[in-house]
Amino acid sequence: MTRKIKVLQLQNRYNVNASDLAEQVIQGLPAERYEVTTAFLRGRPGPGEPVSRAARSVYFGFSQGATKGLRLRVLWTLYQHCRAERYDAVIAHRFKPINALMLLNRWLRIPACIGVLHGLGEYDRAYRRWELRRLLTPFWRLVGVSRAVRDDLLGCGAGLTSDTVRQINNAIDIARAEQLQHPRQHARELLGLSADDFIFGTIGRLVPVKGHIHLIEAFARIKDEYPGTTLAIIGEGRSRDELEAAIERHGLQGRVRLLGAKDDALQYVRAFDVFVMPSLSEGLPLALLEGMSGHLPVIGSDIDSLRPILEDCGGRIFPVGQPQALAERLREVLELSSAQRVEEGERAYAYLCRAHAVDDFRRQYRELLDELQARRG
Incomplete structure (x- = not known):
């Protein structure tokens, strides 16, 4: 039997609801082919609150303060987790998870990495642009969730191109x-x-x-x-x-x-x-x-x-x-x-x-993962 593709989807804090687009990404990855772990740096569901559709959920339980600055404990914990699980692909949402995995992937070398940017101005700071230039490798694709976010990334001055930045519109069911x-x-x-x-x-x-x-x-x-x-x-x-x-x-x-x-x-x-x-x-x-x-x-x-x-x-x-x-x-x-x-x-x-149909949204993430997996081969 062919081994399933192991995917880590990482978010900054717990947020699971019917319209959550990270959950829609999971629904676009067939369980017979993909094994998805969803992970949250902060927070966890309370009694009666929903859990992810992923095969497994991980709640790292960091405080907000722990995810700021050097984040050494966060980085070390993520590194140990990813090294033990040997993921084939990661999907990281928003700047902090993307940046952490870009840093760690210098050693982890996960071959298919997608960073999803949901807002404008994430790379307005000169230091962030400088660091992105250093850390971006052929393993990575950045996704803007709208035309505005894509154009913001392409124009931010970090050397991003239409090959490294994709537009996958936010969507609803x-x-x-x-x-x-x-x-x-x-x-x-x-x-x-x-x-x-x-x-x-x-x-x-x-x-x-x-x-x-x-x-x-x-x-x-x-x-x-x-x-x-x-x-x-x-x-x-x-x-x-x-x-x-x-x-x-x-x-x-x-x-x-x-x-x-x-x-x-x-x-x-x-x-x-x-x-x-x-x-x-x-x-x-x-x-x-x-x-x-x-x-x-x-x-x-x-x-x-x-x-x-x-x-x-x-x-x-x-x-x-x-x-x-x-x-x-x-x-x-x-x-x-x-x-x-x-x-x-x-x-x-x-x-x-x-x-903005959710079926197209799911298909585009699946195809992007397939594209990055094919480059691996």
Whole structure:
């Protein structure tokens, strides 16, 4: 019997959920051919929390402080683990795991290595660029999870090329998303929203970087022109007090609804008429893709990680952090006919299926591993 290809997938901290893309990578590697170990430098599941689909999970249990600076204990532990397991391939997510395995692979010489970058600016620091030039070998390929991340890597000044950097778009399981989603009226009932209002909606933690304050400020500019409209925000976080103060300041009580955190929030996405993403910064804009899965028109800020997606799907873009411009985008959608809004939502959905389907995502990682394994031969 042919020996299975042993793959280590390494992440900085425990994070396992149905939409986690590391889990989607695992699902793309058939168990009859691959033996996958998923490992986390920090954290572990609590009682009732999900575990990985991988054949084995390893929780190294390091503190946050241990993963900073020289990280000697982390490096030594990883080295011993990898030497004992004799992996054929590794997939490392985000800068710290990638950097650690690049350092160690000078001695381990694992022949197929993939480093996945989820955000922009990871190699903005001169020292990181210098180190990447020294450590990058033919064993490695870097993956940008979007066009913006890929272009950022190619342009960072570390000598990366289209051969060493690939683009594998972040993705969602569209079929699962649609199965989860409640019909429009039922979703509104579950959230306690009006059956008749026009609802702008968004999903995201209530933290400053998500830009909810700018969305509320924009909505305040149109509330009197369009009295039958509501803004609904699903999420919870430390900015709640600030947002509640803005709601009171603008007299938006009952017009802006802070709905709190919801499990599998995308099940409610069809309660919205339009999905808005006003983020100031995003690495992996899965919430925008989830909005598209509801066949909704989408509006988003012009940050690097959102702009290419919005351009390609026919969405509406506004300058980041500018409520007046965002208010204009809200007005534009309100002035469309119902048929035009449906057409805009279907265009976004078609783009989602074309560019961010999870089956394509899984296949591309599998093919990249196969390519690197073939070079070994």
